[in-house]
Amino acid sequence: MLEALVYGAIAALISGTVLPLLYRSKNTRKTSFGLSLLSSILLLGFAGALLYTGKEPVFPPIRYLPGLDFTLVADRLSAGFILLIAAVVPGVSIYSVEYVEHAKSEAGKNLQTALTNLFILAMLMVVLAGNMVIFLIFWEIMSLSSLLLVLHDYSSEENKKAGFFYFVMTNISTAFLFVGFISLFRLTGSADFGPLEYSASELALPFLSLFIGFGVKAGLVPFHKWLPYAHPAAPSSVSALMSGVMLKVAVYGFLRFLLSVFTPELWWGVLIITAGSLSALFGVIYALKENDIKRLLAYSSIENIGIIFTGIGLYVIFKVEGLESLALLSLAGACFHAFNHALFKSLLFLCAGSIVHATGTRKIEAFGGLVKTMPATTALFMIGSVSIAALPPTNGFAGELLLYQAFFQSFAVTDPLLTVFLITALSSFALTGALAAALFVKLFGITCLALPRSEKSRLAEEVQKPMLIGPAVPAALCILAGLFSKQLLSFAGWEIEFPDLLLLGLLLGLIYAALFLIIRSKETSPARISETWGCGIPTLAPHMEYSSAGFSEPLVMIFKNIYRTKIVHKAEYHDKQESLFKNGNVEIRLLRFFEEYLYIPPARAIESFSKYVSSLQNGKLDSYILYAFLAVIVLIIATGGFV
Amino acid sequence: MNTSFLLFALLNPLFALLAAPLYMALIRKVKAYAQGRRGPSLFQVYYDLRKLLQKEAVYSPTSSWIMRFTPYLNLSTLLVCSLFVPLVFVPEPAGGIGNIIVFLYLLALERFFTALGGLDAGSAFGGMGSSRSMSLAAVIEPTMVVAFAALAFVLKSLNLHQMFALNAGTILPISPTLVLVSISLFIILIVETGRLPVDNPATHLELTMINEAMILEQTGTNLALLELAHALKQFLLMGILINTILPVGLSTEIDAGKIAVSAFLFLLKAGLLAIIIGLFESALAKMRLFRLPAFYVMAFFFSALTILIEVFA
């Protein structure tokens, strides 16, 4: 019975992919997105039933190669992530119905529709994959379909660069996964996900390569650089899927291996928490400086992935220390935060897409006053911001609360040095949380409040209905998942001591209503409208307002060692003594630390190596035959046991 | 939900709401005496609130619903917060009310909307206030969380009610480490309520104000609600500090006499603390904005050491 739901969803997604390739019309595209909506409803039923009953369905394997089966497996972990996919997809599909119509060409619209469906299908299949080969096949399909979506507007130079960057990084990820899979395969001789019993030293290589492989895809620092490039280039609905779901699929892959294949070690946990905390901190610190709305959201995704990995690392540490209940708490925190991040980040990306569509720019400094011109989008954006800033009673808070509870009880760990490590991680976690709140005050405040900062923003118009209903779905889910977090967790089988946010939300709402009614009923004189006070200036102008860069300036000053700003002077003078100033400029440049120190050197090395290799390829037939001859000789020597 | 908690839910917020403005006035009075003035009456804050509540609100044409929404939200958040800190007696815990992390994040909710309210009118002062307030809040957050984690660790619970139930009934705190935690809490109290040397609550000098800058555009009823919320926040943080360091007299059972004693003693203890805060403020000058992170790091050093000591020794 349950299996049928999955097959139905797969069938719907396949037809959603094929249809738009066959017929080019608006109705086909609508049908196609309808099909993805349908699939997500089916998946919702499937994942819900599986989580509630805990009964795992059996998928009969399809043999297509001797020794390797096309197997699907769904357990509680995959059910959790299927639920995540099913929660994000409806909003995105409804939104896309309208959004995809803004693409330039008719063919482009259909291609985007088809690829979106394929992308969703691939992510679903990765989560369902029953062995490493299937996993890798759909992993590649997922990467390629998203790559094509990033490249949808391939005419612009910036997008080409972003696409290339993404392509390289995603291949690095796959390469590391390959290494990990092969080294596991060598140990066991099987491609299934099954528990391993090997010594720690043998497992170090597979663990590290899988950690890096999944880390690149999830956007952990220092492998995060593709995110801020790919997201602004991709259409917003795709950004929502990539940030909301694809990064979580990488998290799923990592968890799948961690939970069902490996027996973790203590240093793994320390490594994971360190990477997670650094990602969270760097993500939010870079986001604060950012002035491009989609890039800012991309950095904030890095931050949230960092939080999720912190939770996973906590799980490993508590597991090794034998604190089962705390381990469960942190694992629940990590998974729940992944789910929540999928919701609010897709919501924010969809809203950002609407804002960018309405104003025609991605610059935060050019927005402002949208609360007047786009009230509905702004309200949705507000829900997303409150949720991502982890404020009660939304779901963003519920996820972080679980992790905080795990942290606060972590002093049960007996090793003092580990305790110190955990305190450090806790402080960094707290700092991240508070910085995220500052970040979203900035984003929402500068984007939506006060006077419009540009003509485009002043003339912005509210978007069409589907583009409002789309984000409204995750927005509603954000609030509901927050209020019913306790119930949701116990529904998913996690019996955890957890404050009832429903009670809290009700209390807040009731007190608010009571207060409002009391004050309003006693009100004697009506409110007056009068100019903002500005030290006596006649009228307020947009350029007098606090700007995005101005808002984050104090934090930039405080964390100046991390930003590593460089001040560059350039000046020309009329005379040699440099006293008569002709012209010049001063710029404050952000040193792109990771790019300049970590990415460019190996890129240069590879470039020079490829130049060398290409010099071998001179196009002469004779030399190619020589290469073949040499290769054969080497092979004979190697296999013949001469060496 | 049990009767004990329902009674608490009625009494505690009411007590906090009525008593909170008194201590704003008391601190002002102490500062005035320290400066050789007589200062306004102890009931001045109540008079101010009454006057503001009767005045109409003035909105800027630039502002939006955020400005109208924030004051109500802030006061209701703080009223919910007042359920978290037992002042009159410690009830039996119910439904996760009293969770220390939820308390911290309710304060964050209040801060978030105050900052948005500051940006709403488009005034440069408001923007400056929001920017500074959020930045400084971010830097103090690790200290706050670590101090509260230390409190939770020493008193062996995540719930403020359970913590103080453990601590209640003794004259002195149950563990000497609590003395250290209290010092951290004192610093947090100073920082969170925007007092010297972090922010000057008495100033309207545009370049030095932080909290005042954010609520500069708020008027009439709305301003009254915000002021009340601020007073409540200060009172609750004082409550946590007092229950930690000087729990004497805090009742754990429902008994009219004991509750009255508990409330009366609390008023006295809060008075003492307010005098200390007033003197502390009088003794210090405001710090430069970018000198503050160093001060916060010192506070962090302190609360981290507290945990280190508790774990190691």
Place this chain on the structure above:
Amino acid sequence: MIDPLFLEGIIKVLFVFVLISAGLIISTRNLSSALTTYTIQSFLLAAVSFLLYLIDGKGQLLLLACLTLASKVILIPYFVSRIEEKIKIGRDLHFAYLEPTPSLLLSIGLILLSYTFLSRVFEGLPLSKLFFFGAVIGLSLTLMGMLVMFSRKKVVTKALGYLSMENGVLMFGLFVTELPFIIEVLIILDLIILVLLTTILAVGMDSSIEEYRQKFRELQIWTGVESR
């Protein structure tokens, strides 16, 4: 008789204050408050040794407390404050290598380092947790004193760093080695000589003897009023 557990609790609290005072010496920019902090630190040490006397009942500890009180709380701070008055420098704003904020964070690292180091060294020794931690504090205090010495430019602050370092040695001695009393006395004598030397350094190393006399006369150090 007071409950020893309670006393140990108080000693723990004092430990934190000792470390905080070291942190303040690292971060303060005001010379006179650095001196006050040092005085308080020494007073805390005297208090710790007095409390230990209450627990252990060894007369030596009481004597040590008195000696510390006399020399480090009264005598040396008096001398240094005289220097500060004379050289007319109120503040030390210059830092080498490390600013106060990173050095505070580094000090937490130093405490951890000494903890790990000592837990390796004392492995297997029957040392109570309190005493072990005292040793850790002592060692970290020494290291933090050294940190002050290299990160400050002014000689007076350097001297204060050295004094705070010596406090660390005393602390370490109190809890672990039970330094013979005579050595402790010698160290304190050393300190007093050091302060005298600092006076000379503070006044100027590059000066010739004649100029020294001149300067001493101008600054009225030691020679007092009568040389006028």
